Amino acid sequence: MIHNFKKLRVVGMFLTCLFSLGILGTTASAQIDLAALAEVDPDYADMIAAHVEQGVDYAFDFFTVSMLWTVIAAAMVFLMHLGFATLETGLTQQKNAVNVLFKNVFIISIGIVSYAVIGFNTHYPGGPDDWNGWIGFGGWIGDLNADPENVTYAYGGLELAMTAYGDFIFQAMFAATGATIVSGAVAERIKLPSFMIFATVFVALAYPIIGSWHWGEGWLNRLEVPFYDFAGSSVVHAFGGFGALACVMILGPRAGKYLAGGKIRPIPAHSFPLATIGVFLLAFGWFGFNGGSVLSAEPAALGLVFTTTALAASSGALSSIFFSWAVIKKPDLSMALNGVLAGLVGITAGADAVGPGAAILIGFIAGAIVVFSILFFDKIKIDDPVGAISVHGVCGIWGTVAVGIFNSEVSLFSQIIGTISVSIAAFAAAFVIFYIIKLTIGVRVSADEEAEGLDLSEHGEEAYADFQMKTR
């Protein structure tokens, strides 16, 4: 097929003029003129004909635009992984930068491949009658376009305005997020192979199984008033945050972080520009994360979701700036950045289900929570270099509960049940996986390696090997 002369995939409404009775006069009725289409593009006409035979009368253009949005949103969510990579790298020490970047390249890669191999079909095991609502293992996706039903709007009996591949790729971009959240929390002292094994199991099995309780029509959807988590405050973010908590508890704090006498030594970020790039890219991608979760290009929902997402992020930042300034007496950039993310995590569960006023309030409360949560975890010696447990875990719970508060059709009780179940399950899964790894190959680098930095000890590379500077 020639690139620029490729058959045009035009379909749809070819107008055929017909004269009705003289009484009625001339009128043009729209229909898919399959004969005319077949001349232009026989393959396409066949596909449409097959659909029509199956009784699929669908609005092709709405389906097309919704599918386009799905794949664009998938690309935006992909960019969030660069956001995570730069945020984590920026907030940690220079001597571990290569290691953090390497982990992030690995996570998104194994995430996408494993989601094709097992994750997707485990995440969505079928309709409510097909499985027990707790675990329904699935396998390799196969060539989804081979089945013509998979390129119609309601593929697989689902009423989705996307093809099966569209569904897959959008969800695949989400899958690695859980492991990425953990990556930040365990940075600077974890053994690389141990993390790689953990991430693989966590993303390939724990994420789709626990996620299926809600998105796969599992038991959380069978509550009297179903659990509501629009784009994943719980099933993505709290999942990652409480998985991170389990790993940090097993791993212990970085050397020299908590000194004798309860003194906390701050370990400074090595590059705030890098961290800021990360947060802005995450916010940009979040418009795809939440916006794409509309699962179509329905205008009313899209406008609302973009607005609530932007307002919550903004108000989260303002709130974190305010509260951190009040508490630690200075305008702290890392708190402002965490405030943006806190607002985003907070609005994720209800971005389509609350109005702009509630969005500002949800973001504002999330921005306050994250400041105090970060200080709290530091006080109890849970060493989380990037604040992932607070941002994703604690604010993920808040966001889920908030939908129950601000939307009267959602049950606060179901929300609490759901978010606590998901958080506990993520914690337990991470604990078990990580503990087994600890017992076998170990999870922590030696004190010498930690002091030298993982870049040299694990990778034999430095992040800025050639950087040569004038001295002050």
Next chain:
Amino acid sequence: MIHNFKKLRVVGMFLTCLFSLGILGTTASAQIDLAALAEVDPDYADMIAAHVEQGVDYAFDFFTVSMLWTVIAAAMVFLMHLGFATLETGLTQQKNAVNVLFKNVFIISIGIVSYAVIGFNTHYPGGPDDWNGWIGFGGWIGDLNADPENVTYAYGGLELAMTAYGDFIFQAMFAATGATIVSGAVAERIKLPSFMIFATVFVALAYPIIGSWHWGEGWLNRLEVPFYDFAGSSVVHAFGGFGALACVMILGPRAGKYLAGGKIRPIPAHSFPLATIGVFLLAFGWFGFNGGSVLSAEPAALGLVFTTTALAASSGALSSIFFSWAVIKKPDLSMALNGVLAGLVGITAGADAVGPGAAILIGFIAGAIVVFSILFFDKIKIDDPVGAISVHGVCGIWGTVAVGIFNSEVSLFSQIIGTISVSIAAFAAAFVIFYIIKLTIGVRVSADEEAEGLDLSEHGEEAYADFQMKTR
């Protein structure tokens, strides 16, 4: 609602087959089959039915795709704020990097929230008969989707192919731009709280009021031949640029910049990679800024706007490279970067109203202007660390005037009236606001704080605290 099994938002043309008189044979006519739709998605069918009752016969799919473009463009404009943040940080000194980044996180946050609280309805106070054409204060947006008319294509009597939330979020992303432009010009010596107060008032009041003169159907639209500023060379960029000029005049130059005997000491950029990232992200986002200003997905306009935008940016860069090489005898990267932005600012007023040849010429002239303008302002001791006054102010005027030159339907006289009015008003507004702040809490850090850098003196943080390097 279940994520992946969510009701499909399909609407539109369900084909119903009907037999007309035997003479005619079978034909399928397209219509919205509300009965069939109601079975699939009752809420959606209700919405459509309500529209139809209101006599709204609209092309739903065109509306849908236009709205999708609106929100995607909004996300792209959001990313411009990362562009501004990295450009400003890269072009300033290392010791002020945290401060610059912090300001940028704050600006976009307060910009979006204040635009919801007061800006949007002040920017667009209504039709031409609703207000005086100079100032029309508006309030909180409210829950826009609550009114079903706000999710139709011509919401509020406007003939826009987007919902009210779509209109809001796209415009909200523009709003903070004016203050961000100022941020770069006043960097490295402004007091943080003073800037925060200035930015809030400038973005929440000055921007929407002055902008309403054109986009809100104000007096600039009531000129005999209406003023024309497609995406805001004047009402966004010159607005920001001349606001910046006022602030810099009040604030004075950085210490040590202008030495005795007329000597100018260049204060070098601390990271050109960061600055380059900023310019490319700005150019990427500008496709949303200009492209989204088509206010629909109309194919002819979109293709033209993307092309003129790209050509002007490219030719601006080539021009700045050429002229700066001729004048300062070296291929200067910061001038090349400013040339890209100059071309973009220059084409913004007429991106949909000139052809590709004019676009290249407009960009080329803008690229020349920016080189000489930057050198000029430095000579008269207006210290603008990032060249914002030249890029956004001077080239904003050029771009606005250029539409009057290259498009015969636009009045050169109206263009001059409009851009001068907006520039003077922005200058005056900024001058008054900033001068009041100077008289009350002051606007400039102490000489000691400036020498130490704002990162340590204002934030107690360093941008690269952990960065440890080999020495040369």
Next chain:
Amino acid sequence: MIHNFKKLRVVGMFLTCLFSLGILGTTASAQIDLAALAEVDPDYADMIAAHVEQGVDYAFDFFTVSMLWTVIAAAMVFLMHLGFATLETGLTQQKNAVNVLFKNVFIISIGIVSYAVIGFNTHYPGGPDDWNGWIGFGGWIGDLNADPENVTYAYGGLELAMTAYGDFIFQAMFAATGATIVSGAVAERIKLPSFMIFATVFVALAYPIIGSWHWGEGWLNRLEVPFYDFAGSSVVHAFGGFGALACVMILGPRAGKYLAGGKIRPIPAHSFPLATIGVFLLAFGWFGFNGGSVLSAEPAALGLVFTTTALAASSGALSSIFFSWAVIKKPDLSMALNGVLAGLVGITAGADAVGPGAAILIGFIAGAIVVFSILFFDKIKIDDPVGAISVHGVCGIWGTVAVGIFNSEVSLFSQIIGTISVSIAAFAAAFVIFYIIKLTIGVRVSADEEAEGLDLSEHGEEAYADFQMKTR
């Protein structure tokens, strides 16, 4: 035209209700109600009427959404140039960072402008009967929208769902890629003016002429089984990679790279975070590069292309991690990054023509190839600082051949003929151009300039002039 009150570009199916015979009851048939449309927007109605007169019965909304995707994809491909800029800068030495960034700003600028002046119409000289299949020079694009046929879906007799400007801008973003690939390979020792001349000729003439053999309906399309290169594994990537090889052979290695006794001295990357940003941005943009090459928003193709692109990139990364770890005994970040790109280059020729299993395999093999290819070229003293020859050249050939292996409708023989022809032609073109430049103004900086770094010797600027660090 008023920004926010602009005439709505609504078109399409205005429903007109009509009563058929009483037997049938009420039915609404869809048509373009031009009379109603003319009241809302007369210009638009005229355009549609003109189309209808020309017998163009097209699905306007499908055309609209496809055109929207085209311009969004163009913007995404634009962002790849930031990816190239940051990747190349990150992988080279600090003392040449300004130079690398400057070159990248220049390349995309000259690429877009020259594509308007000569490239586009040389790339697409017309239908198969209009030219000889080898060279068909074309000129300036002109004001494409002036011809109303250029804003219909099948403009110029091509069956494309985009306007002529849409076609232009998408292809223009591709054009500079070839020269950018060369830029990385020749970095750190090439004379700036020499590179600027080379890049101009290479992108303005060599790229469109060689590309026209396939995408312009040239001789490669007239093979018995036509050559197949979906988005350009050969005509973009191998083109750039083998052009790079020619230049590197003429230019020679960097001083101090290959020592006496066959010893290779690694010259370290100066910023791995920057390089990683580059690879992620390239991957993000590649969804536009491959996805946009569908040349419409056809749902089935889009879903497949996004999926195969993501899987090949991921599996390329995993493969490079595995093989480099096996060979050089450490988890190497630069190899992981090159693996992502190798997978992307590999899938580019067949992203729409293979299934997900084949995509994983193609990416996996590409990830292996790139590791051994980089080691091989280093062994034969071809000094390519960023691995461009291996990533784009060798993997470009692999990707093209792979379509012949994994898709039975594609001829392996045609693939080999095509990719070898393109690679040899690119090599020869680059060799001739670059050799002429060598004979006239020279291509290499002096040994002193190379030692000092191009930033100071060519630009008189430093990338991080103000960077002041604590010393270890």
